[in-house]
Amino acid sequence: MRIVVLVKPVPDPGEERLGDDGRLDRSVTAVINGNDEYVLEAALKLVEAHGGEVTLLSMAPAGITDPIRKALAMGATRAVLVSDPALAGACSWSTTQVLAAALRTLEYDLVLAGADTSDGGGGVVAAGVATLLGLPYLSHARRIEPLDGGVRVERLSAAGHDVLEATLPAVVVGTQLLGEPRYPSLRGIMGARAKEIAVRTLAEIGLADRPVGGAHATTALLAARQPAPRGSGRVVRDPDPVAAASAIVDFLVERRAL
Amino acid sequence: MRLPAGGRCYDRRVVAAPALGRLTDDQRAIRDAVRTLARDRVAPRAAEIDRSAEFPEDLRVLLAEQGILGLPFPERHGGLGADLLTVCLAIEALSAACATTGLILAVQVLGALPLLLAGSEEQLGRFVPGLASGRDLIAFALTEADAGSDAAAIRTRAVRDGETYVISGGKRFISHGSVASLVTVFAVTDPEADRHRRISAFVVETASPGFSVSRLEHKMGIRGSPTAELAFDEVRVPAANLLGAEGDGFGLAMRTLDRSRPGIAAQAVGIAQGALDVAVAYAGQRRQFGKVIGEFQLVQGLLADMDARTEAARQLLYTACEEIERGAPDAGRWSALCKLVAGDAAMAVTTDAVQVLGGYGYVDDFPVERMMRDAKITQLYEGTQQIQRLVIARALLARKP
Amino acid sequence: MGGGIWVVGEVDAAGALTKVSGEAATAARALGDAGGREVTGVVVAVEPDGAAASLAAFLPTVLAVRAAEMADRAAAAVVAARIVALAAAVQERPAYFVLSAKPDGRDLAGMLSALLEIGVLVNATGLTWDAAADSVPAGPRVEMQPFGGRVLTSSGFTGERGIILLRPNMVTAEPLAQPGSVEECAPGEVVDLPLVRVIERVITESPGPSIEEARVIVAGGRGVGGPDGFAGLRELAGLLGGAVGASRAAVDAGWIDYATQIGQTGKTVKPAVYLAFGVSGAIQHKVGMQTAETIIAVDRDPDAPIGEFADLFVIADLAAVVPALAAALRARAG
Numbered sequence: 005m006r007i008v009v010l011v012k013p014v015p016d017p018g019e020e021r022l023g024d025d026g027r028l029d030r031s032v033t034a035v036i037n038g039n040d041e042y043v044l045e046a047a048l049k050l051v052e053a054h055g056g057e058v059t060l061l062s063m064a065p066a067g068i069t070d071p072i073r074k075a076l077a078m079g080a081t082r083a084v085l086v087s088d089p090a091l092a093g094a095c096s097w098s099t100t101q102v103l104a105a106a107l108r109t110l111e112y113d114l115v116l117a118g119a120d121t122s123d124g125g126g127g128v129v130a131a132g133v134a135t136l137l138g139l140p141y142l143s144h145a146r147r148i149e150p151l152d153g154g155v156r157v158e159r160l161s162a163a164g165h166d167v168l169e170a171t172l173p174a175v176v177v178g179t180q181l182l183g184e185p186r187y188p189s190l191r192g193i194m195g196a197r198a199k200e201i202a203v204r205t206l207a208e209i210g211l212a213d214r215p216v217g218g219a220h221a222t223t224a225l226l227a228a229r230q231p232a233p234r235g236s237g238r239v240v241r242d243p244d245p246v247a248a249a250s251a252i253v254d255f256l257v258e259r260r261a262l
Numbered sequence: 263m264r265l266p267a268g269g270r271c272y273d274r275r276v277v278a279a280p281a282l283g284r285l286t287d288d289q290r291a292i293r294d295a296v297r298t299l300a301r302d303r304v305a306p307r308a309a310e311i312d313r314s315a316e317f318p319e320d321l322r323v324l325l326a327e328q329g330i331l332g333l334p335f336p337e338r339h340g341g342l343g344a345d346l347l348t349v350c351l352a353i354e355a356l357s358a359a360c361a362t363t364g365l366i367l368a369v370q371v372l373g374a375l376p377l378l379l380a381g382s383e384e385q386l387g388r389f390v391p392g393l394a395s396g397r398d399l400i401a402f403a404l405t406e407a408d409a410g411s412d413a414a415a416i417r418t419r420a421v422r423d424g425e426t427y428v429i430s431g432g433k434r435f436i437s438h439g440s441v442a443s444l445v446t447v448f449a450v451t452d453p454e455a456d457r458h459r460r461i462s463a464f465v466v467e468t469a470s471p472g473f474s475v476s477r478l479e480h481k482m483g484i485r486g487s488p489t490a491e492l493a494f495d496e497v498r499v500p501a502a503n504l505l506g507a508e509g510d511g512f513g514l515a516m517r518t519l520d521r522s523r524p525g526i527a528a529q530a531v532g533i534a535q536g537a538l539d540v541a542v543a544y545a546g547q548r549r550q551f552g553k554v555i556g557e558f559q560l561v562q563g564l565l566a567d568m569d570a571r572t573e574a575a576r577q578l579l580y581t582a583c584e585e586i587e588r589g590a591p592d593a594g595r596w597s598a599l600c601k602l603v604a605g606d607a608a609m610a611v612t613t614d615a616v617q618v619l620g621g622y623g624y625v626d627d628f629p630v631e632r633m634m635r636d637a638k639i640t641q642l643y644e645g646t647q648q649i650q651r652l653v654i655a656r657a658l659l660a661r662k663p
Numbered sequence: 664m665g666g667g668i669w670v671v672g673e674v675d676a677a678g679a680l681t682k683v684s685g686e687a688a689t690a691a692r693a694l695g696d697a698g699g700r701e702v703t704g705v706v707v708a709v710e711p712d713g714a715a716a717s718l719a720a721f722l723p724t725v726l727a728v729r730a731a732e733m734a735d736r737a738a739a740a741v742v743a744a745r746i747v748a749l750a751a752a753v754q755e756r757p758a759y760f761v762l763s764a765k766p767d768g769r770d771l772a773g774m775l776s777a778l779l780e781i782g783v784l785v786n787a788t789g790l791t792w793d794a795a796a797d798s799v800p801a802g803p804r805v806e807m808q809p810f811g812g813r814v815l816t817s818s819g820f821t822g823e824r825g826i827i828l829l830r831p832n833m834v835t836a837e838p839l840a841q842p843g844s845v846e847e848c849a850p851g852e853v854v855d856l857p858l859v860r861v862i863e864r865v866i867t868e869s870p871g872p873s874i875e876e877a878r879v880i881v882a883g884g885r886g887v888g889g890p891d892g893f894a895g896l897r898e899l900a901g902l903l904g905g906a907v908g909a910s911r912a913a914v915d916a917g918w919i920d921y922a923t924q925i926g927q928t929g930k931t932v933k934p935a936v937y938l939a940f941g942v943s944g945a946i947q948h949k950v951g952m953q954t955a956e957t958i959i960a961v962d963r964d965p966d967a968p969i970g971e972f973a974d975l976f977v978i979a980d981l982a983a984v985v986p987a988l989a990a991a992l993r994a995r996a997g
Contacts, residue, residue, distance in 0.1 A: 020810040131773025140857040164867035170859040190329035222782025227817040237974045245983035
């Protein structure tokens with residue numbers, strides 16, 4: 005199976021901040037988006053079981069390779085990074101077009117993506133990519149199983165799950181239920197250095213004269229502020245559980261919850 | 263108060279990091295990977311390991327699976343062929359979370375070094391794959407009840423009998439003695455020879471008949487690391503397990519310690535850094551007299567001194583690793599210097615960390631009292647601080663003017 | 664007059680309108696009133712009448728589209744194709760779409776974005792309408808709380824069109840005094856997207872109010888220690904008339920199912936009471952419950968981050984407090 009995993013380098017969760025230009029401050033340490041690690045793990049397990057290779061596809065500023073190296077260290081074969089100064093400040097619609105264009109230059113059976121991103125992304129890009137490429141789209145997966153020429157996905161539903169099937173190639177969005185991602189082994193880390201990260205500009209993926217990138221963003225950040233802090237609370241430290249329970253009941257009564 | 267209590271950490275950031283410029287990309291990546299593992303999987307277990315004094319077999323398995331135990335071993339036999347600095351980076355990162363866990367890698371290095379320094383290709387092929395995969399642990403058995411600092415005075419005997427040696431005697435204070443499947447044993451093969459030519463080194467399988475663990479020590483610190491008294495009752499060892507030639511043992515032990523002491527220094531630097539992190543976080547949140555205590559100069563003074571000592575120890579350690587790796591003729595001096603400075607730093611920094619936390623530093627709700635107890639051993643094993651001073655002074659005095 | 668605002672009703676497996684759709688409709692109405700735009704509801708389903716009628720409680724006009732394919736095809740592709748066809752067929756093309764930010768809504772938004780070539784603002788926690796400013800024309804302003812809630816941002820669309828995804832439980836649904844009307848619509852020429860077959864629908868969860876609608880939530884985290892610990896929490900939830908929630912740690916450990924997970928990768932809740940046991944309160948969880956009216960946390964770790972934002976933080980062994988609290992509540996009731 006040839007699997008492409010869409011990975012997004014994001015600021016380390018907890019460290020995100022906006023720069024003075026209102027855009028995400030990219031100088032903060034970057035890591036692979038948490039949800040992408042889950043689908044990457046799923047991809048690695050699929051190729052371990054059925055043969056094949058995993059290619060990472062990312063749209064990010066050129067210097068940000070550490071998170072991609074870490075994903076390579078987990079076991080992906082190679083990475084393609086679309087990088088172009090014009091992409092700074094790009095909106096999700098641009099990202100959708102860029103990733104679709106990049107996929108048109110690659111060969112694959114399956115495209116996997118994570119549910120959403122920790123830096124404010126909404127998890128809409130993968131659906132858009134599938135639409136632009138005319139591919140079946142299966143989302144919210146808790147299980148992915150290859151079939152002959154197709155894929156079966158268990159999609160989480162409010163009441164349990166639905167079993168979906170589609171032909172390949174297809175785009176699948178996964179959830180954390182796919183299974184804990186592995187820590188890259190040290191051997192993997194040392195081997196990652198030799199793996200290829202191919203950098204592509206917009207021109208190289210055929211988007212030279214297209215309205216994508218920060219200058220054509222469909223959305224704009226207008227204001228940012230810190231939320232009002234929640235008032236400080238009460239602390240009760242009592243070794244007697246009955247007294248502690250009593251304190252809770254009293255508090256609930258005080259808050260008119262009981 | 264947002265602090266790691268009793269070993270559990272939330273999003274604890276390491277306060278200080280060495281200047282990145284001196285590390286290669288691989289070294290940085292490995293250090294970061296081990297740090298992540300230490301934060302996520304080791305730190306939550308640290309308090310319990312200390313409380314139960316049980317060897318963390320689950321963490322040994324984890325270190326093996328992640329390839330960490332393979333770091334010191336040659337690639338051609340399944341290891342990762344990492345240099346001394348890289349191994350020390352891993353020990354440091356693990357020790358910041360749990361000194362016992364950092365010691366798993368450090369003792370593996372200590373136990374295996376005689377084999378790596380003097381073993382034949384046949385011996386390497388026999389033993390290294392199991393060690394590199396982490397399936398086998400190896401201990402270093404030199405010290406005896408009456409022979410600590412005076413290592414040449416050991417009395418365990420190895421008598422040649424055809425194609426085997428028969429080893430009888432006892433060893434004391436042997437780290438991992440009860441969990442290792444292999445032990446590098448130093449024994450007297452020629453009682454009549456010169457002091458430094460009497461001893462030979464052997465790789466002994468602990469499953470051998472006659473080998474037993476006669477006691478486990480109850481220690482002040484690194485309580486999860488089993489420290490064993492070993493008894494050898496006519497243990498038969500194939501002559502093919504002799505490392506080098508008869509009589510090479512003492513020199514091999516000394517050369518081993520020259521390369522293994524940085525591992526202890528790394529453990530010490532890790533412990534110091536872990537304690538500093540807790541103290542800094544505490545000082546930033548504990549309020550007294552209407553302010554966070556980090557605003558008081560006496561506290562600031564403590565923290566600054568702790569950072570200076572830790573960073574100085576770290577930089578010396580890294581330099582020592584680089585010097586030893588490149589084959590510096592005074593490797594012994596570098597090894598002793600870094601262990602001397604780091605051990606004393608760890609003791610001072612952890613003591614000060616308890617001081618910063620005040621009464622809370624003395625109770626096990628916070629990890630610094632454990633770190634202080636853990637730190638003391640770094641001034642004692644692999645050569646006491648006093649022995650380190652002798653090594654350094656001799657190296658200085660031996661220099662040609 | 665600019666294009667209208669369409670609210671796409673989200674329909675569950677039983678064909679009923681989900682709660683967030685009423686919230687989206689209410690928010691859209693406020694936008695329409697402020698911006699002078701017409702607001703229309705759209706429901707695409709196998710049998711849309713019920714859900715369309717429910718949505719009409721909130722909007723003056725609702726278009727109901729019958730799509731038999733949704734019986735055994737993944738919904739988003741079917742709905743997206745019909746919405747696009749409908750949008751092309753109506754007199755005044757819609758300028759803005761308001762959808763649910765839940766997974767179904769995100770799927771639909773991504774497809775609509777690509778088909779209509781318009782932008783998306785996700786995870787809205789509030790919607791207003793504002794006059795033109797720097798880079799944006801007069802239009803919707805979307806409030807979001809990225810980075811785990813550490814920042815409050817306001818964003819707009821640089822053009823005259825866009826898709827907005829609204830998080831559940833951020834807006835209170837307000838029905839109209841008089842319900843609106845439902846109009847059955849055939850969308851005309853539909854260009855189908857690649858279809859995905861639904862082979863089977865497996866029901867595993869017991870029906871009942873979802874935690875997103877519960878007034879009281881009793882949540883368990885890593886400190887609960889195992890699946891058995893959750894039995895005590897279920898009892899408390901029963902006594903308080905609430906639902907059981909969980910942090911990601913408990914779900915990842917396999918102690919309770921993902922449907923109860925609250926947080927960044929789970930559900931967002933806004934209950935009157937959030938009672939947390941053994942939940943550390945790390946940011947990924949906090950985002951999912953920080954707007955609860957009253958937060959009570961019980962944990963034996965004095966440094967747990969939840970202690971910083973709980974209204975009452977009880978430092979104690981939850982294994983003892985849970986049964987003690989159940990006993991105290993029973994005593995009150997009895």
